[in-house]
Amino acid sequence: MAAAIVVAGLERAFGEFRAVQGIDIEVGEGEIYGFLGPNGAGKTTTVRMLTTLLLPTGGRATVAGHDVVAEARQVRATIGVALQEAALDPLMTGRELIRLQATLQGLPPAAGRRRADALLERVDLAAAADRRVGTYSGGMQRRLDLAAALVHEPRVLFLDEPTTGLDPVSRKTIWEEVRALNDDGTTVFLTTQYLEEADQLADNVGIIDSGRIVAEGTPEALKGEVGNPHIELLVGEGAVAEAERVCRELGKLLPPKDGKRVLVEVEHGSADIPRVVRALDEAGIEVESLELVRPTLDDVFVAKTGYHLEEEEAKKAAEEASST
Amino acid sequence: MSDVAATARVVRALGARSIRQTFRRPQLISPIVVFPTLLLAVQTGGAGAGVELPGFPPVQSFLQFMLAGSMMQSMMLAGNSGGIAFAVDIEMGFTDRLFAAPIPRFAIVLGRLAGTAALGLFAAIWFFAIGLIFGAEIEGGVPGALLATALVTASALAVGGIGAAIALRTGSASVVQGLFPLVLVVLFLSSAFFPQELMVEPAKTIAEYNPLSFIVEGVREPIISGIDATQTLEAVAAIAGIVVLGLMLSARALRHRLRVG
Amino acid sequence: MEAALTPNWRANLATIAALMTRAKNELIRVPGAAIPGVLAPTIFFLGLNGVFGSLTQLGGFETGSYESFIVPVSMLQGAGFTGAAAGVNLARDYEQGWVDRLLVSPAPRWVLLAGNVLAASVRALVPATFVLAIAFVIGAQWPGLDGLLVCYVMVTATAAVAACWGSMLALHFKSQSAAPLMQAGTMALILLTPAYAPLALLQPWLEDVASVNPLTQVLEAARQGFVGSVTWAETWPGLMALAGLLLVFGGLALREMRRTNV
Numbered sequence: 001m002a003a004a005i006v007v008a009g010l011e012r013a014f015g016e017f018r019a020v021q022g023i024d025i026e027v028g029e030g031e032i033y034g035f036l037g038p039n040g041a042g043k044t045t046t047v048r049m050l051t052t053l054l055l056p057t058g059g060r061a062t063v064a065g066h067d068v069v070a071e072a073r074q075v076r077a078t079i080g081v082a083l084q085e086a087a088l089d090p091l092m093t094g095r096e097l098i099r100l101q102a103t104l105q106g107l108p109p110a111a112g113r114r115r116a117d118a119l120l121e122r123v124d125l126a127a128a129a130d131r132r133v134g135t136y137s138g139g140m141q142r143r144l145d146l147a148a149a150l151v152h153e154p155r156v157l158f159l160d161e162p163t164t165g166l167d168p169v170s171r172k173t174i175w176e177e178v179r180a181l182n183d184d185g186t187t188v189f190l191t192t193q194y195l196e197e198a199d200q201l202a203d204n205v206g207i208i209d210s211g212r213i214v215a216e217g218t219p220e221a222l223k224g225e226v227g228n229p230h231i232e233l234l235v236g237e238g239a240v241a242e243a244e245r246v247c248r249e250l251g252k253l254l255p256p257k258d259g260k261r262v263l264v265e266v267e268h269g270s271a272d273i274p275r276v277v278r279a280l281d282e283a284g285i286e287v288e289s290l291e292l293v294r295p296t297l298d299d300v301f302v303a304k305t306g307y308h309l310e311e312e313e314a315k316k317a318a319e320e321a322s323s324t
Numbered sequence: 325m326s327d328v329a330a331t332a333r334v335v336r337a338l339g340a341r342s343i344r345q346t347f348r349r350p351q352l353i354s355p356i357v358v359f360p361t362l363l364l365a366v367q368t369g370g371a372g373a374g375v376e377l378p379g380f381p382p383v384q385s386f387l388q389f390m391l392a393g394s395m396m397q398s399m400m401l402a403g404n405s406g407g408i409a410f411a412v413d414i415e416m417g418f419t420d421r422l423f424a425a426p427i428p429r430f431a432i433v434l435g436r437l438a439g440t441a442a443l444g445l446f447a448a449i450w451f452f453a454i455g456l457i458f459g460a461e462i463e464g465g466v467p468g469a470l471l472a473t474a475l476v477t478a479s480a481l482a483v484g485g486i487g488a489a490i491a492l493r494t495g496s497a498s499v500v501q502g503l504f505p506l507v508l509v510v511l512f513l514s515s516a517f518f519p520q521e522l523m524v525e526p527a528k529t530i531a532e533y534n535p536l537s538f539i540v541e542g543v544r545e546p547i548i549s550g551i552d553a554t555q556t557l558e559a560v561a562a563i564a565g566i567v568v569l570g571l572m573l574s575a576r577a578l579r580h581r582l583r584v585g
Numbered sequence: 586m587e588a589a590l591t592p593n594w595r596a597n598l599a600t601i602a603a604l605m606t607r608a609k610n611e612l613i614r615v616p617g618a619a620i621p622g623v624l625a626p627t628i629f630f631l632g633l634n635g636v637f638g639s640l641t642q643l644g645g646f647e648t649g650s651y652e653s654f655i656v657p658v659s660m661l662q663g664a665g666f667t668g669a670a671a672g673v674n675l676a677r678d679y680e681q682g683w684v685d686r687l688l689v690s691p692a693p694r695w696v697l698l699a700g701n702v703l704a705a706s707v708r709a710l711v712p713a714t715f716v717l718a719i720a721f722v723i724g725a726q727w728p729g730l731d732g733l734l735v736c737y738v739m740v741t742a743t744a745a746v747a748a749c750w751g752s753m754l755a756l757h758f759k760s761q762s763a764a765p766l767m768q769a770g771t772m773a774l775i776l777l778t779p780a781y782a783p784l785a786l787l788q789p790w791l792e793d794v795a796s797v798n799p800l801t802q803v804l805e806a807a808r809q810g811f812v813g814s815v816t817w818a819e820t821w822p823g824l825m826a827l828a829g830l831l832l833v834f835g836g837l838a839l840r841e842m843r844r845t846n847v
Contacts, residue, residue: 051689055846077691087682091610103603104690106596132614148686354765362773369791370781371637386788505624512632524651527635 004029004064004156004187005050011058012045019045021211022059027189027204029155032182034202034219035191036297038309042211043191044084047160050189051081064155077105080154084161086145090134094125094144097133098151105152112151119147123177139170146177156187163197175201195297195309207301214304223295226303230254230265231276234289246283250276255302334427338435345409346439356405356443357450360397364390364454367517379521383548388460391451392472392544393516396536398447399480400507404500406440407487411497414581423582433492433574437484444480448473460547468546475543475559482563485570492577516540538562597696604687604700605707611674612708622667623712630659630716634723637781645786647812648726656720657736657807658780661800663712664744665771671705672751672767679759684845694842702748702835709744713737725811732810735820739807742827743800747771749834756841778804799826 005027012020020042027033037043048054050061052072060067066074088097095116102112120129123143128136133144142162149157159178163171178201182188192198198205199219207215207222215222231251235243240262247253247264251272254263266272270292280287301309347353364387372386383389413419413436422432452462452469462469491500511517513527514536523531531537542559545552612619630652638651648654678684687697721727728736751767777794778801784792795801806823809815 053685053688053846073691073693076689079689081685081689083682083685085682085685087686089607089610089683091614092607096607100603100607101686101690103596103599104687104692106600106691109599358765358769362769362776366776366791367781369788369794370776370779371640372788373643373782373786374637374640377639377642502621505621505628508625508628508632512628512636518636522639524635524638527632527638 002029003027004031005033005062005189007046007050007059007061009059010046010049010056010061012042012049012054013057019211020049020056023208023211023213025206025213025216027187029187030182030185031203032178032188032190032201034198034205035189035208036193036195036198036205036301036309037191037208038193041208043193043208044160046208047083047158047189047191051079051158052076077152078155080149080152080157082142082145082149082157082159082162084164086141088133088136088141088144090132092133093130094120094133094136095129097144098148101148102151107152115151119150123147124173139166139173142166142170142174143177146174150181154186156189157181159188159190161191161193163192163194171197193309195301199297205297207297207304209301209305215300219297222297222300226295226299228252228265228267229269229292229294230263230299231273232257232291232293233262233264233276233280233287234260235262235280236286236288239285242283243280243285246279246285247276250279254299255307257308331428331431334431335434335438338422338432339438342406342409342436342439343442346406346443353443353446356398356401356447360394360401360447361450361454363397364394364451371518374518374522377522379519381519381548384461384463385459387455387458388548389544390517391455391460391547392540393511394454395448395451395472395476395543396479396514396516396540397511398451399444399476400483400511400536401504402440402443402447402480403483403487404504404507405443405487406436406484407491407500407503408497409439410436410488410491411495411500414491414495415497419581429578429582430575433485433488433578436488437481440484440487441477441481444477444484445473447480448476455547462547464546464550468551471551471556472543472546475539475556475563478560479539479563479566482566482570485567485574489570489573489577492574492581495581510534510536514540535562535565597693600692600696601700601703604697605704608671608674608701608704608708612711619711622663622670622708623715625666626659626663626712626716627719629662630656630719631723633658633781640782640786643782643786645783647783650724650726652720652723653726653811654808655780656716656725656811657739657804658775658778659716659720660713660736660740661743661775661804661807662772663716664709664740665747665775666768667709667712668705668744668747668749669751669764669767669771671701671708671748672753672755673761673764675701675752676755676759676761676763679755680761688845695839698749698752698835698838698842701752702745702838705748706741706745709740710737713740728810729815731815735815735823736807736810739803739823739827742831743775743803746827746830746834749831749838753834753838753841756838756845774798774800775804780804799830802826 003026005025007023007025009022009024010020011018011022023046035043035046045054049056050063050068052068052075055069062068063075064078066078068075092100098116098119099112102115107115120126123146125140125143125147128140133141136144146162163174166174178188178190190201202219204217205219205222206213233243240256240260243262244253247262250264251267252265254265256262264276273290273292277287277290298309368387368390374380375383375386375389419432464471487500490503494500513530514534515531516536520528520531520537538558539562542555545555633655634652640646641649641651641654646654675684750770754763754767777791777798779787779795784795787795802822803826806820809819
């Protein structure tokens, strides 16, 4: 399978700060590649370099066979982009926006009109097509942005956090659309901070943290690397430290989750549950709930970075909220 | 007496905040200083030959004549700017915090006006400096300069009251900002930039009765000739009139704001 | 269906037209959006006429009608405000991510810039025509069709220069906070000319500045019909000045457009 995207030693520095530090990626044609990482990891910077919006300060990248620096215009002609900010004009109608995008992509007027009608139908915006974008909900704006990215039937589609801020129903709709596009042969490079999204959609996942790729592979292969399942225990307030001491004797202790759940990796899965419960009972520790959890991409993330992805996001969000 | 002292403390605290806020935001100060300075430069350079016109008051230079007008322009923009800052406080909910505190309502407005007055004072000092650097003489000497400065500062306070009233009534910074053209209209229809007797109708007649003209002449006289009691009193009366108008409008707007929340 | 790698002239024109259509939305779809751009030059025109109208009593004015003398200044001011506003709009588009949508398309950078600049040129006709109408009502001299045409050419081209200036700053600072610089720059350029009085009556320092300011040629060309008759000798320096300014500021704006990814 030919490679749609090839990245070799790609770097981007902003003064002293190195946002992307020499990453290597290869995305095959017709693949959905999930680029997973917390805020500030370098996902958007990478996407901006691959879509020619930002010049790399080191390394090389090709998209659809064209170098992103030397053949930038050729790259732009073959890609569709839906960035993190939907970047829509609230004064335009949905139909006007798609037609404008068609004109920007060099489509003749009649073809542009046909494509606009077809795409608006496809993303279920035909009824709202002649309303101003400023009246659209968040989910409608995302669908419109996606439609605009598809107007010229691009070979490679870049989606930068396409479902951030959407409700679960809208998110599922976008997922279905991404799968349908991929079924039609479009290569999709998708950045996300949602583990489930990467797990559900991606053929291959690259995990980025602090500007470096820390893991790459299919979701199943990555989870398999982490190995064993773990038991997640919810114990009473004040009992966490004692519970951790007990569990340390029984298996490998993992970083606690939200300060209340004790996580211990066990070799034999559900067969290990009774001895864990017995040991905690003998130590006088009350267990409020217990769950056997098979490896997830979060476990992969923890194994590679030492912290939970979604907890990190929640912490950052709380820090941002308290500083404003 | 303790009530008065407490109120004074509140006004001082809010005034200090208003002044700090004003001078920490270059984007608030620069239009007040840059735009009138640019106009001063091009108007003295472009219309300076106007001193040759019969009927033009005896002046050392057109720059000397224009200084008062530039101070007035700055002062009016300061009033508008103070109104915008007050409206921003309302939009952000800061005034709600003040309304909920056990302080007299008028202290809130007075505190805001302190910032506007400070801008007026700054404007007067700035243009005196510009004038002196470029060779204009202050015929009234130090007393004349002090009188002119006091009048500019007082009129900033007065005009600021109207700006505050509009902010309280509308609660919208963009509405207050949109009044900037009105500031220009009032200035042009006064003797800020040219002697009223030499203006063209109907601007000439409007300028004759425009309260701003009385204030401008009160500020100008100490600069171009010396302190004149009549001009000074007329200026003070005009300022007092605007103060009364500003107080009435502010009081009504404050009642409206407290009613609608 | 990949987009054309080298869009032909038809595609480029279509893109410019589409961007101009988008730019007009603000005027048409936002109530009152046109008012500030029209109000400011009109107030200046009426105000300056009322304040300095008697200057014509001094020798040296080609006309006794100060409104005729000053109306081209206000029309050019309107052009300057409109052009600067185009820069502010571009900065806003940048902040909101819209410019990324344009930059990620295969449309040539000069085409994207041309859409913004030409939209400003056309938009400048609105305040210019309004000020002119007011001027005629209060007695300005009819400049003749040739004088009117030359004046409008100067106005639209000045708006284009101002839009290039504004766009350059917008793309450099990527923020609307540069708006005062956009407005002040165009205002200064237009007023540091024989705006208020003929060159010979200006104070020496302003006479020196105005003599080298290219906008002086533009103003004199725009003014000629209102104060006398139109001649090629008075017109071509204005055209040359505008061509030079467009080359310089257009080039700088295009450079900034190309460097957005640095």
